[in-house]
Amino acid sequence: MKLVLLDRDGVINVDRSKSVRSREEFMFLPGVIPAIKLLNEASIPIAIVTNQAVVGRGELSVEELEDIHTYLKELLAIQGAFVDKIYVCTSTDSTHTHRKPNPGLLLEALDYFKVKPQEAVLIGDALRDLQAASAIQCPRILVRTGKGQITLKDGLPNSVLPVLIFNDLYEAVSHLLDEEIC
Numbered sequence: 001m002k003l004v005l006l007d008r009d010g011v012i013n014v015d016r017s018k019s020v021r022s023r024e025e026f027m028f029l030p031g032v033i034p035a036i037k038l039l040n041e042a043s044i045p046i047a048i049v050t051n052q053a054v055v056g057r058g059e060l061s062v063e064e065l066e067d068i069h070t071y072l073k074e075l076l077a078i079q080g081a082f083v084d085k086i087y088v089c090t091s092t093d094s095t096h097t098h099r100k101p102n103p104g105l106l107l108e109a110l111d112y113f114k115v116k117p118q119e120a121v122l123i124g125d126a127l128r129d130l131q132a133a134s135a136i137q138c139p140r141i142l143v144r145t146g147k148g149q150i151t152l153k154d155g156l157p158n159s160v161l162p163v164l165i166f167n168d169l170y171e172a173v174s175h176l177l178d179e180e181i182c
């Protein structure tokens with residue numbers, strides 16, 4: 001495994017129905033910082049790939065979004081952890097190449113790190129995360145945090161299978177580092 005692609009809301013931080021709009025609304029989910037540290041220690045790069053249509057709708061500015069990401073990085077740094085890159089799609093247009101379930105954001109990250117889709121893994125909580133990964137034959141994991149339980153209850157279409165399922169990011173990362181699934 002040469003790259004971990006992480007969805008943000010519901011995987012890294014607590015998802016909010018109206019999106020995270022300030023530092024105060026950004027809260028790491030339990031076990032996320034230790035999970036990121038495990039990847040850092042294993043020298044596996046991490047790229048966040050996140051849809052933020054809240055920006056495209058004009059409800060959050062690019063500067064405000066960047067400030068939230070600065071805060072995310074600051075909180076990680078305090079614990080000696082880091083993410084390598086953050087890729088954002090602000091479009092509200094479902095046909096936009098970079099808006100998941102389309103794979104553009106993932107492809108951009110793979111290209112930057114010079115990693116093949118089959119050598120990476122995507123971890124997400126929503127069907128569109130899994131669809132973006134399966135579109136490019138990238139291995140994928142669903143976590144039960146965020147929308148994960150609802151995603152499971154709705155049923156995973158055959159088109160996105162196989163999908164590994166874990167309770168949260170820490171469990172998923174522990175498994176990846178134990179098993180070297182890809």
Ligand SMILES: [Mg+2]
Pocket residue numbers: 007008009010011124125126146147
């Ligand atoms: Mg999500």
